[in-house]
Structure formats: structure tokens, C-alpha cells
Amino acid sequence: MHSMPIRTMQFGIDADEVKKDHLRNYVEYGISMTFPHLEPYLIRAMRVAIKDISDEKLAQDAKQFCGQEAQHYKQHAKLNDMIREISPKNSGLQEIEEQMAADYKRFLATKPLKFNLAYAEGFEAATSAMALTYLHNGVFDIENPTEFQRLFAWHLTEELEHRTVTFDVYDHLYGDYFYRLFVGIYAQWHFFRYVDRFAKLIKDNDPQPQGQRVTFVQELMIKCAWYGRVLRTYLPWYNPKNLKIPKSHNRHSREFSEQALDEREA
Ligand SMILES: [Fe+2]
Numbered sequence: 244m245h246s247m248p249i250r251t252m253q254f255g256i257d258a259d260e261v262k263k264d265h266l267r268n269y270v271e272y273g274i275s276m277t278f279p280h281l282e283p284y285l286i287r288a289m290r291v292a293i294k295d296i297s298d299e300k301l302a303q304d305a306k307q308f309c310g311q312e313a314q315h316y317k318q319h320a321k322l323n324d325m326i327r328e329i330s331p332k333n334s335g336l337q338e339i340e341e342q343m344a345a346d347y348k349r350f351l352a353t354k355p356l357k358f359n360l361a362y363a364e365g366f367e368a369a370t371s372a373m374a375l376t377y378l379h380n381g382v383f384d385i386e387n388p389t390e391f392q393r394l395f396a397w398h399l400t401e402e403l404e405h406r407t408v409t410f411d412v413y414d415h416l417y418g419d420y421f422y423r424l425f426v427g428i429y430a431q432w433h434f435f436r437y438v439d440r441f442a443k444l445i446k447d448n449d450p451q452p453q454g455q456r457v458t459f460v461q462e463l464m465i466k467c468a469w470y471g472r473v474l475r476t477y478l479p480w481y482n483p484k485n486l487k488i489p490k491s492h493n494r495h496s497r498e499f500s501e502q503a504l505d506e507r508e509a
């Protein structure tokens with residue numbers, strides 16, 4: 244089997260739990276809301292790029308990337324339906340979703356492939372940094388994870404599996420460091436601004452405004468570790484294939500393969 248297998252997963256996320264835990268999870272909910280818009284955009288850009296890839300292995304990796312991303316946004320779309328149901332005021336999410344979808348439609352229609360691939364790599368570099376931060380903090384190793392936590396652990400495990408693909412495709416077709424750097428930073432600003440807007444709306448529409456997500460110090464430590472890893476992706480010698488991946492990553496990959504309903508190659 245390919246090292247980036249396309250797993251069909253099943254998560255039994257409970258809508259009542261999504262509602263109950265939303266003050267704890269509103270940032271993750273904000274991230275989840277973006278995926279049915281972002282990931283189809285990444286796939287469409289990659290499908291255009293595949294036609295120009297002359298390296299057979301890289302072309303296959305790109306197909307596996309598309310297959311994994313397609314599974315991700317389908318699973319997140321189910322969660323997002325539950326997030327919309329948390330509060331009637333969450334109908335406001337639709338307006339933000341429409342703006343995000345319009346942005347990606349415009350990028351595909353008006354921007355060169357080089358831009359769309361550099362955007363994709365900007366996002367993927369930040370996601371790999373996030374997945375590594377979680378791995379190092381043992382977030383995927385908690386005992387008896389909820390189905391919601393399993394969904395994120397599976398998604399980030401696969402993000403690490405395919406961490407080299409957008410970098411390698413961009414490098415294969417263009418290899419222009421400064422363009423990738425600037426578009427990548429723009430991509431991170433563009434994407435996380437939407438995450439922030441979704442998360443704020445979900446938090447502010449809290450039907451029971453009480454409790455606290457994590458302590459200020461915990462949040463600061465996680466953010467510093469993640470930002471530090473993102474900053475390292477801006478260096479000219481950054482290459483995701485050289486990232487030090489904790490051994491636990493292989494175990495998570497194996498476990499998710501065992502749990503998958505189906506696993507295939509593109
Ligand atoms: Fe993904």
C-alpha cells in the first residue's frame with residue numbers, strides 16, 4: 244500500500260456532544276468550517292498541476308494527496324452540519340462560507356497555477372507544523388479520545404503523511420523560493436483570518452456562555468511552539484521531507500489503517 248493511503252473512515256460524532264463542548268472546541272470548529280471550501284480548492288489546483296508533472300512517482304503522490312484531501316472535507320462537512328445546529332445564530336456562518344468559496348473560485352479562475360500551488364504549500368506547511376506540535380504534546384495519545392478528537396487526529400496524521408507533496412510539486416514545476424514564501428505567508432493570513440471569523444461567530448453565539456477553553460499560559464505555550472515551527476518553514480533551506488517526525492506518527496498511521504472501512508490507492 245502507498246505511504247499515503249486513501250482511507251475511508253467512519254466517525255460516530257454525537258451532535259449533542261458537539262453542542263455541549265463547543266466552548267472548549269470553537270477554534271477547531273472554526274478550522275473545520277473552512278475545509279469543505281479550502282480542500283476542494285487544493286484538489287482542483289493539484290489536478291491541473293498533475294498534467295504537467297513529468298515524474299511518475301510525484302504524479303502518483305499528487306493523486307494520493309487529492310484522494311486524502313477529498314476524504315477530509317467530506318468528514319468535516321458532516322461535523323459542520325452539527326456545528327450549524329448549535330445555535331440559530333450560526334446561520335451567520337453561511338455568509339462567511341460564501342465569501343470563502345468565492346475567494347477560491349476567483350483564485351482558480353484568475354490566478355496562475357504557480358500562485359495556487361504556492362498557496363497550497365503555505366497552508367500545508369502551517370498544517371504540518373500544527374500536526375507536529377500536537378504530536379509532540381501527546382494530543383493524539385490521549386486515552387479514550389472522543390470521536391471528534393479521533394477525526395482531528397486522523398486528519399492531522401494524514402496531513403503529516405502527505406506533507407511533502409505540495410512542496411515537491413511546486414518545486415518540480417517552479418522552484419521559486421521567494422514567490423512561494425510571499426504567497427505562502429499570504430495564504431496563511433487569508434486562511435486563518437477565515438478560521439478566526441468562523442471561530443468568533445461560533446463562540447459569540449454560545450447559548451450558555453460559561454467555562455474556559457484552556458488557560459492563558461497553555462494557549463500561549465501551544466501558540467509559541469506552533470508559530471516557531473511555522474517560522475522555520477520560511478527559511479530557504481526548509482524542506483518538509485527533512486522534518487523530524489516522532490515515531491508515534493507511524494503507529495497512528497497504522498492504527499487509522501486498521502480502523503478504516505476501506506483503504507485504497509488512487
Ligand atoms: Fe486535509
Ligand SMILES: [Fe+2]
Binds near residue numbers: 405
Ligand atoms: Fe493537506
